[in-house]
Amino acid sequence: MNEESLLALQNVSFAYDDEEGKRVPVLNSVDVTIDKGSFVSILGHNGSGKSTMAKLMNALLLPAGGKVLVSGMDTQNGEVLWEIRQHVGMVFQNPDNQIVGATVEDDVAFGLENMGVDPKEMRARIDETLFSVGMEKYLMAEPHRLSGGQKQRVAIAGILAMRPSVIIFDEATAMLDPKGRQEVLLLARKLNREEGITIVNITHFPEEAIYSDRVIVMRAGEVMMEGQPSEVFSQVERLKEAGLDVPFVVRLRHELAAKGIDLPFVLHQEELVEHVCKLLLTK
Structure with a gap:
């Protein structure tokens, strides 16, 4: 484990007992490192082992x-x-399972109280973290009255207040509508870029991995692929064989290429539109 590595799985295996008492393997000899300050997305189908990895990282x-x-x-x-x-x-899939306070303020304070943080320091951390997630106006709001995206932001604030080195989003957007998903992803990117917090995003949505530094693709308990988003998503056929999708822009470019329309590889919609416009203007 080098000095830059914050998390490391070294030849890790894991299995659980099914209802009949048989051992069911989930992970098989997995080697993964997560560097300090990085944004890593872990992609895979249900049963691929990605959420088990998240729980192993947090013991x-x-x-x-x-x-x-x-x-x-x-x-x-x-x-x-x-x-x-x-x-x-850890930020889990269902925000309702993480919220324990009668108000937003109480919820963010919960972890700090368990840590024995001084009341003055607690007050400062609550205000600071709610501001950082854009929820400072909801200090006395009842969490159950908030939208899904807002609830996840409150859950993130509660974690941020405890000053972790890394935040793992374990399918944290799976139950949200597109607006809520966008809110949480933008916040994760902001925390990574501006606060230097290491982010591990466990997801099955390929679009969520576009802005990552690195993408790890899991299949049947093993690391199938890893690399920068452009390296991973350029292998469209290999991902399809594994039953995984690619971002819409990559899929569209791939289909255009199959029809003889060759465009540079891009991950973002704006870039693809720009290249298509240039191509049309040269016709």
Whole structure:
């Protein structure tokens, strides 16, 4: 594990017992590192092992084989478990499962109270984190009255207040409408760029991975592909074979290429439109 690595899975395996008591493998000899300050997306179908990886990174699960290291600390060392979980914050799929306070303020304060943070420091952190997620006007609002996207922002604020090194979004946009998904993704990118927080985004939406530094594709418990978004999504046929989709822009360009219309590889809609316009003007 080099100095830049914040999280490392070293030859990690994991399995669970089914209803008949049989061992069902979920991960098989997985080696993954997440560098400090990076934005990494982990893609894969249900059952690919991606959410299990997330829980291993936070020591919610322990590996059956291999090691999981967080800032050099082994998750199987019970003496550092509390410290590990202060380093790694988790945002889950259903925000209702993470919200525990009667008001937004109470919810953000909950983790800080458990940490024994001084009341003056707590006040400052609540105000600071709610402002950073754009929810400062909802301080005394009842969380159950908020939209899905707003609830996720409150959940993120509660984690941010505890000052983690990394935030893992475990399918955190899966239950949101397009507007809510966009809100959460923009916030994740902002936290990464402006606050330097390492982001790990576990998702099955390929569009969410476009702005990542690195994409890891999981298939049947193993790392199938990894690289920059352009490297991964340029392999359209290989992804299709694995039953995975690619961003709409990549899919459209691929279909145009099949019809003899050759365009440069791009990931963003604006760039594709620009290239198509140039091509039309030269006809």
